[in-house]
Amino acid sequence: xxxxxxxxxxxxxxxxxxxxxxxxxxxxxxxxxxxxxxxxxxxxxxxxxxxxxxxxxxxxxxxxxxxxxxxxxxxxxxxxxxxxxxxxxxxxxxxxxxxxxxxxxxxxxxxxxxxxxxxxxxxxxxxxxxxxxxxxxxxxxxxxxxxxxxxxxxxxxxxxxxxxxxxxxxxxxxxxxxxxxxxxxxxxxxxxxxxxxxxxxxxx
Numbered sequence: 207x208x209x210x211x212x213x214x215x216x217x218x219x220x221x222x223x224x225x226x227x228x229x230x231x232x233x234x235x236x237x238x239x240x241x242x243x244x245x246x247x248x249x250x251x252x253x254x255x256x257x258x259x260x261x262x263x264x265x266x267x268x269x270x271x272x273x274x275x276x277x278x279x280x281x282x283x284x285x286x287x288x289x290x291x292x293x294x295x296x297x298x299x300x301x302x303x304x305x306x307x308x309x310x311x312x313x314x315x316x317x318x319x320x321x322x323x324x325x326x327x328x329x330x331x332x333x334x335x336x337x338x339x340x341x342x343x344x345x346x347x348x349x350x351x352x353x354x355x356x357x358x359x360x361x362x363x364x365x366x367x368x369x370x371x372x373x374x375x376x377x378x379x380x381x382x383x384x385x386x387x388x389x390x391x392x393x394x395x396x397x398x399x400x401x402x403x404x405x406x407x408x409x410x
Contacts, residue, residue, distance in 0.1 A: 207302055209329070210390035211408045213237040215250055215294075215310050215339075215361045217331055221301045224277040228297060228308045228331075230256050236367045246276045248283060248297050250310050268295070284320050296320070303395045304328045307352065311361070313339050321351055328398055330354035333361035335371030342372060342380035349381070355398045357381075358391070358406045374407070381405060 208220040214237060215229035229250030231237040242258045248268040249256065258265060266276040274281040280300040294311040307327035316324065324330070330352055333339035339361050340348065349357055362374040378384055385407040 207304070207394070208390050208392050209306075209331075209358065209408070211358070211360050211410050213364060213410045214367070215308075215333060217308060217360065218244075219299070219301065219306070221277075221279065224279065225261055226279065226299070226301075227258060229294075229310050230258055232256050236369065246279065246281075248281065248295060248308075250294055268297070271295070282323060284323055296324075298323055298327060304393070304398070306331065307354065309333060309340075309348075311339050312348075315344075316348060316351065324352050327352060327354050329356045329358065329393075331358045331360055334359040334374060334377035335362040337369055337371050339371075342377040345377060346380050349403075354403065355400075356391075356393070356404045356406060358408055360408075364410045378405065378407070 210218050212218055216231055217228040219226040225244045226246045227242055227244040228248045230242055230247060243261045244258055245261050246266040247258055268274055268281055268283055271283050271285050282298040283295045285295060296310045296312060297308045299306045305327045306329045307324040308331045312333060332345050334342050334345045359374050359377045363371040383405040385405050387407045387409050389409060391406050
């Protein structure tokens with residue numbers, strides 16, 4: 207599969223002929239993009255109006271907490287905060303025998319139930335920019351709880367965004383890593399690190 211960041215919490219995953227979008231930018235997003243095409247979309251906010259077209263005949267949309275299956279991909283969504291109005295949908299995906307945790311716009315500790323869902327995920331995609339989402343220090347604490355094999359930081363400072371999120375380098379310093387930047391990551395089950403946790407630096 208191929209994973210790439212689209213800006214803030216927006217993430218694209220390509221698995222064989224299936225395209226999944228996680229937290230794509232809505233109409234009110236600071237990200238101004240052209241129309242996306244996908245087979246499956248998990249909304250970052252259930253109220254978002256998104257500019258996404260189906261790649262084939264139908265677009266499968268996840269906009270609430272629950273368990274789903276689409277194109278052989280299993281999706282488990284959980285809300286944050288843990289009570290009250292859903293402000294962000296976090297997701298655990300099972301694709302090609304790999305589990306991927308995407309923590310959307312998380313800005314607080316995980317509840318015990320959420321931690322149980324995400325703990326031990328192979329790949330963790332986590333916000334690190336502060337200003338309404340996790341900052342570097344809090345992200346590190348959650349990484350230590352989940353213990354993934356691969357960590358991909360997202361939702362950090364980028365060009366064209368007015369909000370002054372922290373730069374991703376602050377997270378790399380906090381975690382003690384200085385990975386080279388790349389546009390996307392291509393990974394299979396056999397590529398997952400076995401002994402150490404790998405930090406991936408994807409650009410936007």
